[in-house]
Amino acid sequence: MPYTDAAQLCSRLIRFDTTNYGGGSSQGERGIVEYIAGLLIEAGYQPTVLGPTYERASVMLRVPGTNPDLPGLLVHGHLDVVPAEPDQWSADPFAGTIEDGYINGRGAADMKDMVAMSLATLLNWAAAGVRPQRNVVFAFVADEEDKGDYGAVWLAEKHPELFEGVEAAIGESGGTATLLEAADGSTVRLYPVATGERGTAHIQLRATGTSGHGSRPNEDNPVKHLLDALQRISNHNWPLALSKTVQSYLEQSNEALGYSVDLSTEAGVDAAVEHIGEAGEVARATIRCSATPTVLKAGYKVNVIPSVAEAEVDVRCVPDSEAETLATIDQLLGEKVSRVFLSHQPPLESPVDSQWFAAIRDALLRHDPEAVVVPHCLGGGTDAKAFAPLGIQCYGFVPHGADPEGRTYQGVHGIDERIPVSFVRTGQRILHDFLTAV
Numbered sequence: 001m002p003y004t005d006a007a008q009l010c011s012r013l014i015r016f017d018t019t020n021y022g023g024g025s026s027q028g029e030r031g032i033v034e035y036i037a038g039l040l041i042e043a044g045y046q047p048t049v050l051g052p053t054y055e056r057a058s059v060m061l062r063v064p065g066t067n068p069d070l071p072g073l074l075v076h077g078h079l080d081v082v083p084a085e086p087d088q089w090s091a092d093p094f095a096g097t098i099e100d101g102y103i104n105g106r107g108a109a110d111m112k113d114m115v116a117m118s119l120a121t122l123l124n125w126a127a128a129g130v131r132p133q134r135n136v137v138f139a140f141v142a143d144e145e146d147k148g149d150y151g152a153v154w155l156a157e158k159h160p161e162l163f164e165g166v167e168a169a170i171g172e173s174g175g176t177a178t179l180l181e182a183a184d185g186s187t188v189r190l191y192p193v194a195t196g197e198r199g200t201a202h203i204q205l206r207a208t209g210t211s212g213h214g215s216r217p218n219e220d221n222p223v224k225h226l227l228d229a230l231q232r233i234s235n236h237n238w239p240l241a242l243s244k245t246v247q248s249y250l251e252q253s254n255e256a257l258g259y260s261v262d263l264s265t266e267a268g269v270d271a272a273v274e275h276i277g278e279a280g281e282v283a284r285a286t287i288r289c290s291a292t293p294t295v296l297k298a299g300y301k302v303n304v305i306p307s308v309a310e311a312e313v314d315v316r317c318v319p320d321s322e323a324e325t326l327a328t329i330d331q332l333l334g335e336k337v338s339r340v341f342l343s344h345q346p347p348l349e350s351p352v353d354s355q356w357f358a359a360i361r362d363a364l365l366r367h368d369p370e371a372v373v374v375p376h377c378l379g380g381g382t383d384a385k386a387f388a389p390l391g392i393q394c395y396g397f398v399p400h401g402a403d404p405e406g407r408t409y410q411g412v413h414g415i416d417e418r419i420p421v422s423f424v425r426t427g428q429r430i431l432h433d434f435l436t437a438v
Helices: 006-014 030-042 112-128 152-158 222-235 244-257 266-275 277-284 322-333 355-367 384-390 421-437
Strands: 020-022 048-050 058-063 072-078 102-104 136-141 166-171 178-181 187-197 199-208 290-298 308-317 337-345 372-378 393-396 418-420
Touching: 006 030, 006 102, 006 112, 006 421, 030 048, 030 058, 030 112, 058 112, 058 152, 072 112, 102 421, 112 136, 112 421, 136 152, 152 384, 166 355, 166 384, 178 244, 178 277, 187 244, 187 277, 187 355, 187 384, 199 222, 199 322, 222 290, 222 308, 222 322, 222 337, 244 266, 244 277, 244 372, 266 277, 277 372, 308 322, 322 337, 355 372, 355 393, 355 421, 384 393, 418 421
Parallel strands: 072 136, 072 166, 166 393, 187 372
Antiparallel strands: 048 058, 058 136, 102 418, 178 187, 187 393, 199 308, 199 337, 290 308
C-alpha cells in the first residue's frame, strides 16, 4: 500500500513560490493549487478549485463521514508565504531541501507543514480506504498573509455553502510542544492550543487643517494635529484585560510547573508570565490591548504646510473588549483627527470546555501521555477570523511532537525558515489520529 511522507511532501510544496507581497500583489497560488488538486483527483477525490481571480485560487474538498449526522469539522491551511530576501538567506528559500534533520525554506513552518500533513492524511486515507466518522471539509487557501480578500474571507463571504454543517475548525496556531523547566527542576512538555485571538483593527487616521507657507506657522497645522494624536495613542497605558482563554492559559501553565498565582493584580500577572519563561512571552502580547502607529504620510514640500496629514495604526484588542478599545481610540484622537478602517476583524474566543478541545487534548495525550495541553490566545490573527462569523468554533491546532534531539522550528517570517522533519512526520500521525477519532 503506498504511503505519502508528509516531510517529503512539505519539501515539494516549498518549491512553489507563493510569495504574498500584500496589497493584492502576489506570485499567486495557482501553481500549488493545481498540484494539490491533481494529487487529490489522482487519489479519487473530487476537489473544487475556486477564487476571485485565476491566479489567486484555493482548493476545497469535502470528505463524507461514515456518520454524516455528526457536526462537521473544517481543516484549513494557507498556501501563500511572506516574502523572503534571498541575499539574506544561507540557501535558496524556495529550494525545499531536507538536511540535518530539517526541512528548509520559506513556508516550512508557516504553514506548508500543515498543508503537507493534511494532504498526506488525505492521500493515505485514500490508499487505505479510510473515512472519518464525520464530514471533514479541507480548505487549502490563498492570501492569509495579507487580508484574506482572495482567500478565506472571500470563500466565507461568497461561498458559505461550502461550510454547511461545519461546527468547528482547526488551523494555525497551536499544538507544538514547548519544553519548560518546572519549579522542582523537572521538564514539562506544554502544548498550547489556540482558543482565542486578539481582534485586528487596522485604521487610517486623517487630520485636516489650514495649508500655508512654512515660514508662517498656524495653529491649524494638520501635521501637528496628527502628531499630537499619535503621541497620545503611543503613550496610552492600556489596562490589564484577561480573557477567559488567557486566564486559563496562565493558571494551567503555572499549575503544571508547580507555581501558584494571583491574577487579580498587575504584579501577580507579571509573576505568572515570568514563571513560564518562553511560554510567557506568548501571553505577554495578549494580556492587554495595543495600538501601534506604523505609517506616516504628510506634506510634499518643506516650506509648505499641507492641508492633510495621514497615519496608519495597528490596533489589537483582546476578546470582549473591542467596543471599549475603539471608544478609547476615539477619545485619544481628539476633535481634529478622524479614522476609518483599513481592515477590521473582531476578536474571537472558542469554548475550552467543548468536545472539540477535549478531542484535541486526547489526541495529544495518546501521542504523549505526559503532555500538558492548555488553551492560549494569539496576539495576532489567522484565517480563523474569516470562518468564525459563520458560527464555526475555531481552534489553533497544528500538531507537532517534540524532536528527540531538541530541534525546533525557526525563522518564521524571518531568515532561514526551517522545521524539524520529526515535527512534520509525528504531526501527521497525530493529525490522522485526531481526524479519524473525533
